[in-house]
Amino acid sequence: MDVFSTDTPIIGMVHLPPLPGAPGFEGTRADLRERLHRDATALESGGIDGIMLENFGDAPFYPDRAPRHVVADVAALAATLRDELSIPFGVNILRNDVQSALGIAAATGGEFVRVNVHTGARLTDQGLIEGMAHETLRLREKLNADVDIFADIDVKHSAPLAERDLAEVVSELVERGGADGVVVSGAGTGEAVDESVLEQVVEARDARGLEAPVLIGSGVTPDTAPELLSVADGAIVGTALKHNAEATNPVDEAAVRRLVESVPQ
16 A cells, blocks of 8 residues: 555554534533544554554444534544654544545545445345445545545445355455545444455455555554564554553553554464
8 A cells, every 4th residue: 555654554543533513522622622633643553554544433424425514523633644654544424425535535644544335235224325436436526535435245234235255245345436545444433344254345345456545444453463564564453552452542642552553474
């Protein structure tokens, strides 16, 4: 992956608390900036390879486009990262607002985005969500944005509408959907990935001769990282990097170091 300085990148999550307008919002925007600064600093100091900024605390999430005030707040926070970090960062706007994430990344120096449903459709707690790859790829061209798209397959907190051949889904995600990377997750936040599914995705990628990296999207811990990352090309990690392994807690630099040290070189 050209974005990162390693062949097996670990991307650490900055799970933003509820933003203004969300049901759980407390404090001030200054508090949000301070939390972002502390989490990002702990991740970089702990040796992480990249950072993903996400409006994790904004549940219940909008199914497609997030309101303008959410986009504005995340953009303002992302802009501070470019001045603070020497490692790449990306953006994810939940539940599936990749257009806003792409715009924020392009405007603030972000180098990648994550999209939960890029092609196909999934049944989620926000209802039916359909992929918008046709719009996302055209928007990236329009913005002339050098931003990679990491797209989920069988994204967590969702179910398929019908069973399909996994190899075909992987192929369509990359070849027809234009995804730059494939994300394989467990059933929910912090839940372990199914190793057999991970292996099938990698095998399907290799059989088609696709160059898209396969990233693990949830559940990686210092104990599981060596085996999982002997299969996958990298991981996006949140819960295992937090104090007491609670997703809503601040980042624990010591936990970051333990995870980073467990990654096979």
